[in-house]
Amino acid sequence: MSLDTLVTNVAAKLMAATSATSAQVSQDVLADLVASFGVDFSFLRYNDHSIRATVLVAEWPPRPDVPDPDPLGVVYFDGADPIFAAAENAKEPVFFSPEPAPDDAEDYQRRVQEASGVTLPSLASVPLLSGEITTGCLGFIKIGIKDWTPEETNALKAIASLFAQVQARVVAEDQLRYLAEHDDLTGLYNRRALLAHIDERLRPEEAGPVSVLFLDLDRLKAINDYLGHHAGDWFIQAFAERLREETGDGDVIARLGGDEFVIVPAGSVDADAAEALAHRLQDALRDRVTIGGETLTRTVSAGVALGVPGRDTTSDLLRRADQAVLNAKNAGGNKIAVFTDEMSLRSEFRNDIELHLQNVIDTGSLILHYLPEVDMRTGEILATEALVRWQHPTRGLLLPDSFIHVAESINLAGELGRWVMRTACEEFSRWQASGIAEDAVIRINVSPVQLVADGFVQSVAETIAEFGLDGKSVCLEITESVVVQDIETTRITLAGLKEVGVRIAIDDFGTGYSVLTHLKSLPVDTLKIDKGFVLELGTNPEDLAIVRAIIALAEAFNLELVAEGVESPTAAMTLLQHGCHRAQGFLLSRPIPSDAMAELFAKRVIPVDFSVPIRT
Template sequence: MAVDATTMAAASERVLSWLVDHFDVDFSFLRYTDEERRASVLIAEWPRRPASGEPDPLRIAYFDESPSLFVKLEHATEPMIIRPTPEFADYQNLIQRSAGMAAVSAAAVPLVSRDVPTGVLGFIKEGDREWSTREINVLKAIAALFAQLQARVAAEERLRYIAMHDDLTGLANRRSLLEHMEDRLRSGNPGPVAAFFLDLDRLKALNDFLGHTAGDNFIQTLSTRLRENLDPADMIARLGGDEFVIVPAKPMDAVAAEEAASLIRHLIGQRVTVGGESVSRGASVGVALGIPGETTVADVLRRADHALLSAKSSGGNGVAVFTDAMRAQFELQDDVELNLRGAVADGSLLLHYQPEVDLRTGRVVALEALVRWQHPTRGMLPPGAFVGVAEATNLAGELGRWVIRSACEQFAKWRRRGLASNVVIRINVSPVQLVSLDFVETMEDILRRFGIDGSSVCLEITEHVVVQDLARTQVTLRGLKRMGVQIAIDDFGTGYSSLSHLKALPVDAVKIDRGFVQRLGASADDLAIVKSIVGLAGSFGLGVVGEGVETTVAARTLVALGCYRAQGFLIARPMPADEVEQHLAAGRIALDLDLPGTGRAPNP
């Protein structure tokens, strides 16, 4: 019989109707035992009793609260025959209530699976009826079939439950979430449909400190808290790890969705006791809306994921709602991810160079190579638009090698023409390159190929790269120093490095982060920071360069503090190689800083 949980009641009812006719009885019923609730649950009956408008007392009969007949049937494994005689008087009232008859006789045949009673098949006849041994054996065979059907359907339901639920928390899983959202987003359903993409902040730290068992307990507790405090109709799904998606049952606009997401974030942030410790984690939440009939499930979840990334990039423990600006940003990222690999090979990448000068004289002392991408539809893209994507998609190494090779090749051409003889070429290095086992060897091959001495090249690394893998960074930088290659820490002062890092690494210079330099003359705090960095660099015998010089006030302040080397829009913007040659030929860039005590910086 092709029966599942949704069709079992109707199919059983049809079978009961045939049995009523075949055995010439007035009423038949099928009940299953719910072990978890310790109750007998009515599955099907024939003929159907008329609805009374009141809750049916016989729909669910709890063994602890039910008449003695149900109590006896809970553990019965053999048929029980009830006759309208005094010895069965205790059971007559219940049977009469069930069938709406006067004196009755009944046969109750247990459903038995692996010697365990799992329900009962019952037949009622008004008046007295004798059941022959043959009929009882037939009923036992029929009950056995019902027991098999019950066991199969229960097993299928268990498998379906496992397939649709997370095994750690019992919440819905990704498959269940997708089915639910497909239904919610069907045309004609009420909307907008909100989706909240949640990610716990710094759960790894909790796992590292208390162990993964405590981490699992933490997630289980939060899952229970969500179930107990949200609308029972809300979809709550765990996608794995510390990621959850909540789809509220109630339609809501962006304002209401943001408010609801904020409440959920605060709910998650309440403290939990695990492993004997009272702990809490923040949560980042991305919010997106879908319109039934217009938006796909994939679109809603992708937008919520993008909003989540935005919330996390803003420091975490916050809520972000997907916007058109986010859409444009992530469309660009998708475009970049699809086309960047081809750009490395097809010649659409190019380098611009930004001069670095001595502010006192205007002399060009270095050139920083900055990669650009001439995108076929988006025009010229700065590195910020695609370098991060390259690092996230394992293209950073390939892109970095292209930059180093192309910059050194161009630098060698200038040297052969008598240009840039006293100039250093600066090249930015990604974290992926710095920890690559063959990076030193690759760098050595490029220098040898183009005939460049290592001291003419300065590789720039950012502060956070230094602390990601200090041990590996030390090995790489020492290998570079053996070739004479200079090392500079870029964006210095943003809070990652410490004195110990500067002492541990063979660094030649630091470049003050442009954020501090740009506010010189307007911020006493930034002035104090820049002054400290210049003093720190001097105490370690390091060169110091000011980035982002855009005003004469900033340039004069740097000189007054003892920082003489700088780059920025006040001096020159990044430019193609042919434009740089004019400055290299002159050797200087004209500046008009009116420095105290020296007059104007000399013109070339």
């Protein structure tokens, strides 16, 4: 084969090489070169100038029984023998022949071999160049003398140039792959690489279980808000470095974005071992970090989930881990939660609620039930509280606790509250128009979102006017915790509501006494004793002490007082004995539909006999 044909064939093979196939293609080409040039060995090495070393890429023929680690795999230039040392910065081919070289080289080699039993090799090293940088070398070894002709030397340079082009292409492909699979900020794997890794781990033939740890930094926003996003980025980088330090070589660490990280431990790891790893990481990550003169620390929440190869999918496994970490954060943060089927059911339920809640408001699946408020001395019905319900097509009648928090999280609380107010006022107006409930009060709960919303007072005024109600027959209930969240806004809103003429009640009163300092300055008409102090009244002396204090407080401020959660005759009698006669609770009546409430208003009273439980 001519040298031109050889170069052409090498070019054709190397042009088809990719990052994935370059090592094997290079080995095939080396085999051709060994045969064509009549040498015994050939090798291809790339330079890593960052560590000043030459790295073996391919060789022919392959050495048998190569030790691990391979002593020729990575050779550092410092202290290397001449053939390796020359590869660092050489710009032209370098040849090494046995010295001295007598006129009769073959006779010299024969005499050396006879004397020592060793035939000296001839070596050639041809540099791979990228501009002025030596990126590697193409090497040849001949046992004995090898004279390289000028034509062969030119062919070697051309072939080395082809190898250099492949090397540049491989580096570019590797760099693109790295960028595609790694997070820019931390250098950890990104979501794409994580998904591919878990896909591999969950193949049916792989061993299981496969564990996933989902980590979420608690309150990183405080660092971003106080020190800026640059400091937040530094903290995330420090966090990532600690993850590297605390995990094993085979563990996969990925950053999903923001302050979310996922770790997939190598090998089969059960739930207990994964949870133990989460605790260890949690402890290590709690150590302080100094950034810009500030010493900072953040806690971390962790969720643990397990997948079974051949059964679970990657999305299943990550979704479970995500649910677990969300459960940990909802528990206050700095917690570790292991996924359970119960979590899945709760998540499924919440997703169902979130997806369909808007439709429910628009299409009329919401209804109101009413909880009567009774004078326990006479059984007279004094008021009723409107309570929203959702008639779910598959889950039955849902209570507010099932969907109010979801409504708040997706900004539907205001719309839901407006529906409740309009519907309650409309039904109450209809009752009064029919001659019932004329002296009663309709109580309507107001959410924190409504209370601070622009135009709320005007909306209340318009609703009352639309249905022709006397403002004094409408009482808006706000919880004690809402009052103190933004006391100035609350004070302004309540003052506006009083101008409209409606009544104001503080619901769940006594849960913190946090509103006491403001009670004198707030235009409040009614206090409703939280049911937590009423349920065991008569048997719990501490509850009695709190209830007596609230009764005294109401008397001092000349406020109406209503007890919630009256469920036993003992509690009812205790309240009456201490001067609280208005009450709600299952002992008197459960929440009932609109038609049933109208019937009760028509009767005007609920018979009371506290010697036996009352049922309606």
